[in-house]
Amino acid sequence: MTTAGSSIISALGAGSGVDFITLAQDISAATFAAQRDQIAARKTALEAQISAAGQLRGAITGLASALGDRIRTGDLAPRGDLANPAVARVSVPAGLSPRGNFQLEVTQLASxxxxxxxxxxxxxxxxxxxxxxxxxxxxxxxxxxxxxxxxxxxxxxxxxxxxxxxxxxxxxxxxxxxxxxxxxxxxxxxxxxxxxxxxxxxxxxxxxxxxxxxxxxxxxxxxxxxxxxxxxxxxSARDATFRLDSVAMSSPTNRVTGLPGGFTLDLTATNSGAPTTLSFASNPQAFAGVMEDFVTALNDIVGELNRLAAPLGGELGNDPGARELRRDLAGLSGRVVMPNAADGAPRTLADLGLALNRDGTFRLDTAALNRALETNSDAVAAMFTTGVNGVFATMDRFARENSLVTDPGTLGGSLRRFEQQVAASDERLARIAEQQETLRDRLTRQFTASERRVAASQSTLTFLRQQIDIWSARDR
Structure with missing residues (x-):
């Protein structure tokens, strides 16, 4: 940076021979170097903590989201099976889980x-x-x-x-x-x-x-x-007419809603006199597969938590949000998933086979899961919906609880604290930069004044030498 002081020093020819501009810059930088380096190191550590906390929060949020997608559109999505698929298409809105068997006879399509x-x-x-x-x-x-x-x-x-x-x-x-x-x-x-x-x-x-x-x-x-x-x-304009379990019904369109359990029918053909069977049944293989994947995903989260929150070397080694997540994971299998479950019906994730090992990892208790499927398959199916209760709702609440930015004891609270500290570090670095520039400018002015005095002294000395030389020549 060129200042009035630096211009004067250049004009005077830097009589002292010292580069005061560089000297001022070096002194001002050295004065604040320790503070600046300390804050920069702290900021780097904070950014690593933000990354670690965000990684854990993203993992639990992603698990809840993936579980919801699997229930809504994946292998857990409720599906109706029609013995005569030409008669209609069956669909189930998200969050509903119809069960049972029905007899369907379509006598007229809407037109x-x-x-x-x-x-x-x-x-x-x-x-x-x-x-x-x-x-x-x-x-x-x-x-x-x-x-x-x-x-x-x-x-x-x-x-x-x-x-x-x-x-x-x-x-x-x-x-x-x-x-x-x-x-x-x-x-x-x-x-x-x-x-x-x-x-x-x-x-x-x-x-x-x-x-x-x-x-x-x-x-x-x-x-x-x-x-x-x-x-x-x-x-001609006609309503669709059909019988569901022999009950006569009609619909102004071929898309029929409001049926038992919430399923929807798109009528495509008639089958007068030849009713077909519509059935909704549980898929034990799908439930077992989901629980296996669920346990694997939880163990992945536990592994990441153990690495990122290790007492020595872990970015979240002493973080309250990480400690709370560890406690919540330890109590996950005992969480009540279905608070209104009937006596003997599965109520917790443990009833579905989720078991906790001594080291904090999880395993699938296949005996418990098979027992629940054999004795209460409909109750198990009811736990895998997107309603206010169930496995998805439990994991969704679990993810939200650990992501609350207003709770300092959660990962969300830790993230917010880390981000605020990074912002404070940035503000402190900006103030240090201003202070360093102020010091550099002051030193430059001081050195400029010193350089003027040195230049003036050298000019006087030169003049005296010239006079002495003249006097000496006269005396010879």
Missing amino acids: SQTLVAPALASRDALVGEGTFTLRFGTVDGASFNPDAARPVIDIAVTATDTLATLAVRINQASGGAVQAYVANGTGGAQLVMKGREGAANGFVIETTGAGGGAVPGDLDYLGWAPASDAGQLQG
């Missing part, structure tokens, strides 16, 4: 009303000026029962509207309640209109044309009512 209007010459043919009205309700044979709760849709058709633009305007005005498009068939261009599934989604078309009658070029040509149907109706 939508489909109208195909009389043909015009082309998609660009004019349809005629007037009002095109859609009214919704139930079509029953030749009768129509309007739904007073649903608004009537009136579309103002201009003299320049074509069959193609009318289809666009129907789609826009109905908001998807009616899907319209133009199909070019062998007889010409025809307007196709499809409503939504369900008997209540039938519709009629009321038109008010220019008065030319129901002929091409007049809007009345496209009107339709069930009583005057001349073949335009190609599909």
Whole structure:
């Protein structure tokens, strides 16, 4: 850095022969070197502690997350088995676990009303000026029962509207309640209109044309009512009807929800007179596999904890958050997973075979797990859901408890403390840098003043020598 003092020293030719600029920098740096090095070393140690605590917290959080994914979409996800899979697809929302067997008989699939209007010459043919009205309700044979709760849709058709633009305007005005498009068939261009599934989604078309009658070029040509149907109706709006364990049910769509245990059916075909079996059963092999993987993951966490929190050389050797994690792991097998379990049913992770060794590691007690599966398979299955209770909820709470930044006795609290200390170290280093620069600037000014005095003395000395030389020459 160039200062006024350094410029003066350069102009004076550094009469003393000493590099005061470098000297000022070296002295100021040496003055704060011990503090700066101590803080930098502490910051490095803190960053290692942050990494270690974050690694442990990430491991327990990742275990809980992986367990939840496995329950929701993996091999523990509840699945229904249909003896006749062509009839329907079965799905179970996350967090639910239906059980048991059901008889399913689909007698009718939900369908939508489909109208195909009389043909015009082309998609660009004019349809005629007037009002095109859609009214919704139930079509029953030749009768129509309007739904007073649903608004009537009136579309103002201009003299320049074509069959193609009318289809666009129907789609826009109905908001998807009616899907319209133009199909070019062998007889010409025809307007196709499809409503939504369900008997209540039938519709009629009321038109008010220019008065030319129901002929091409007049809007009345496209009107339709069930009583005057001349073949335009190609599909009727119907509800799906089915029997579940002989109980008659219906649904406005082929996606049926609200069934026992929360499962959902997507109906795909009928099987009238030939009911099929729908079953939900536990998978003992899946539960055993999950418990084996669970024990392995826990032992990985224990191994990392032993390494990172070792009394000698461990980054978290004396950390309260690491100590709390060790205590929590030691008590994990005894945690109550199902507080409302029936007498004799598994309640804790120990009942599922999670056992603690003397060295703090875990093992799988296969005898205990097999006993629970043989005697209470449904209760075991109920422990592997994403509800408020169960193995996932327990591990999720375990991870959250150890990640609380507001609790100084958790890993989360340790992380927060370490991060605050790093921030404080950064602030202290910044203040030291300012103090060092202040000292360097002060020393530079002092050395500049000294250099001025040295230069002045040398100038005087030179002058005296010159005078002495002159006097000596005169005396000869």
